[in-house]
Amino acid sequence: MSRITAHRRRPTPAGFAKFAVAACCLLWFTTACHLEMYDQPKYKPLQQSDFFADGAAQRPLVEHTVARGATRLDEAATGRVGGMPEGAYVPSNPLTVTPELLSRGEERFAIYCAVCHGRVGNGKGSAVYPQFNPRPASFYDPRIVAMPDGELFDVISNGRRNMYGYRSRIQTVEDRWAIIAYIRELQKNPPAE
């Protein structure tokens, strides 16, 4: 019986070099195989989608949707007495006015209201106000000083006439009440015109 010895070739330096060159060339083909992970079939916020008629992946909520557990029918959430949707406006801020609330209000006021109503609330905000007709209101107008806090809450949330509502941007009711507390603070010291 003869024994078959496998003729194994020992790797020579030249052979190894050839192998290395070939392997390097093959590596070239491994690139650009990874695009599936870059662009996975999932949506990021606000991404475009061909599936829905309006072209947006993010769906608008059905009107009057309330997140589970987020139902609030107190005065702070509606600005109305007893939390009733059509009740009278609450006369004063349902939250306790603290220095923290006021400084939060000052910050939010500067972001969302000052462009039109001015940093001091006199209705003359940056370059925007002259183009409005009617002009943004001055918070020192006796009519607005006399407004119940609940009505201010309604103006911020739902807008009024030419002013659009800020419910979608100032999302927590606490922030809206903070702004109201700050406006009341402003009204105590009218600027000298």
Added chain:
Amino acid sequence: MAQIFDRRANTLVRLTLFVGVPLVLAILGGIWYLFGWSDWHRDVGVPVAQPGGGFNHQLHVGLKLDCRYCHNAVEVSSSANVPPTETCMGCHSQILTQSEKLAFVRESWETNTPIQWNRVHDLPKFVYFNHSLHVAKGVGCSTCHGNIAAMPVVAKSKALFMSWCLDCHRNPEQYVRPRDQIYNTAWTPPADQLAQGKKLVEEYRIRSADQLTNCAICHR
């Protein structure tokens, strides 16, 4: 028959094979590598065209509009949203109501279809990023987006390489700023940024480089 190649040709062949070819490959590879890491390849600084009259940050931020007037989710969510048409109409129902440049905004409002802005910054989908966290921990918009307030049309100012994220996650003290400067896009680091930064890192309780370079925080 006379030899076509003389003996010296052997050396020449070896030279080309073992020096010339690797050299050319190395140069090509080098160019390819540098290209992949270049800002140019990632369109840094190239303004991205937008639909209609577009949106001019320089003009609007110049009106003293805060970033959060439009990007109102930036403090509370992972995504810094782009504003809905309603936000524009709050002013443009009154301002430039006849302007051609705003026809696309009015059309979107009347037909109730969103404006399709073109994305400028786009991370691959295997990366998780969160705005609210960075903003809360003292990283300002301009550290990552450049001086948006000076851009008529938004362009990327960083290529968004992973090494860039990691550089800051390893040494946040180079970049963090006081909380009241986050939205100031013209902020420049003070001369003693490192000393100030170290204090802020402690104040904000920013975690250690070990934790912030863990693959799982960004690739989850």
